[in-house]
Amino acid sequence: DIQLTQSPSFLSASVGDRVTITCRASQGISSYVAWYQKKPGKAPKLLIYAASTLHSGVPSRFSGSGSGTEFTLTVSSLQPEDFATYYCQQFDSFGPGTKVDIK
């Protein structure tokens, strides 16, 4: 099974900051990583799939990149509604999550 790690596990940021989250896979068998946003009490939302393709309706401040075993999710200018936990996913595995909190 693929193991996914995320860094950092927690980050504190301000509105307007540029934020980058990294996801590393134990095996480089696919470039198809997806990223999800999860808020407490709400359903997760797909943000990006195939490493860099924005899901329908997702703001363009979200972007993804990477290949092989290292992938990144970037928020170019953090908005109040972006404070949440972010998960990467590949095949059946989800990463442990990165919580983005208000500084």
Next chain:
Amino acid sequence: EVQLVESGGGLVQPGRSLRLACTVSGFSFSNYAMSWVRQAPGKGLEWVGFTRSKPYGGTTEYAASVKGRFTVSRDDSKSIAYLHMNSLKTEDTAVYYCTRIRISDSHRVHDYWGQGTLVTVSS
């Protein structure tokens, strides 16, 4: 508008069974694979299992943690996906989400999610 609505959660004793349902609208249910993902209290997301669409054999796959105890099924005539949970354990306590999943040899993407239903396994 794509909508997925879960139902059937609740409090159940260890060793007992429960069936969750996911009622879908806004897309052609029979053409899509459907999946279940759960989140235990204070934990991350965990994939549980999925069923492929009938054109792709309607076959199922499961996480090791639930294999042999949980079964995913579907009723295309009603646009409903089910998660049958047997021999429940306290560690199965979680919010269970139904998802529409796109599957290929190179990827799996959960593109739409329901709001979730809470299953609590406790004596």
